[in-house]
Amino acid sequence: MAGLYYEQLEPGLVVEHAIRRTVTEMDNTLYSALTYNCAPLHIDAEYSKDSIFGQRIVNSMFLLGLVTGVTVIDTTIGTTLGNLGFEEIKFPKPVFHGDTIRVTTEILDRRESKKREDSGIVFFKHVAYNQRDEIVCEMKRAGLMLKRAWVESQRKQA
Template sequence: MAGRWFEGFSEGEVIEHATRRTVTETDNVLYTTMTMNPAAIHLDHDYSSKTEFGKPLVNSVFTLGLVVGLSVGDTTLGTTVGNLGFEDVKFPKPVFHGDTIRAETEVLARRESKSRPTQGIVTFVHRGFNQRGEVVCECRRLALMMKAPA
């Protein structure tokens, strides 16, 4: 089991995730079209060349999914019941094709579930960084986690 049980998390700890991923144009085009987002800023090089960015932006929801996905192996793989929500999602810097994203997770809080004695709730803050160390995504995530078997 790669993920941690509820008891394995400590408030204030920061987990640096070793896996990194370079975002490709194919990632952006597939994700954007599969989710029915026709925004030219993601798909149209000519249009994007005339914006302040000068090139297409990677879909921010893809970026969010990637940052959370990079964290799963070290945190919740096989030990989560499910996500309870995402809060305070921010994208302070854009992501472009060719950027390499890495992630870290801070454990903000944890508490036992009042209604489920074998589970607890962990509040994570996930941060994604580009190859220049700039924060490109940050979010707070609440996860319902299993406790270790008795």
């Protein structure tokens, strides 16, 4: 299992994710179409020429999903029971077609689950940068993470 368990996600841990992703026009257009987001800033090149950006911008919800997805292999694949929510989501700079996104994750805090003995809640901060090292997305996220001790106790019982 590549993901980290609750016990390994200690506050202060910072992960520089190796996966980077160049965002394409197809990504933006397809995501906007699939989600019925017909905002001209995402899909209309002529309209966007006269916008404050001078071109189309990438759908921020696509970026939110991409940033979260990039983090999965290094942090939560196979060790998460679920995403509990996002907060303080910010998009300080726009993303354009052709921008390459990289992501860092910091573990802010964690606590035992009050309802489940197999897991705890971990609070993540994800920050995404473009190729110019400008921050393009920041968010805090909570995840329900498996405890290694619980998984190992289950294996012994089996």
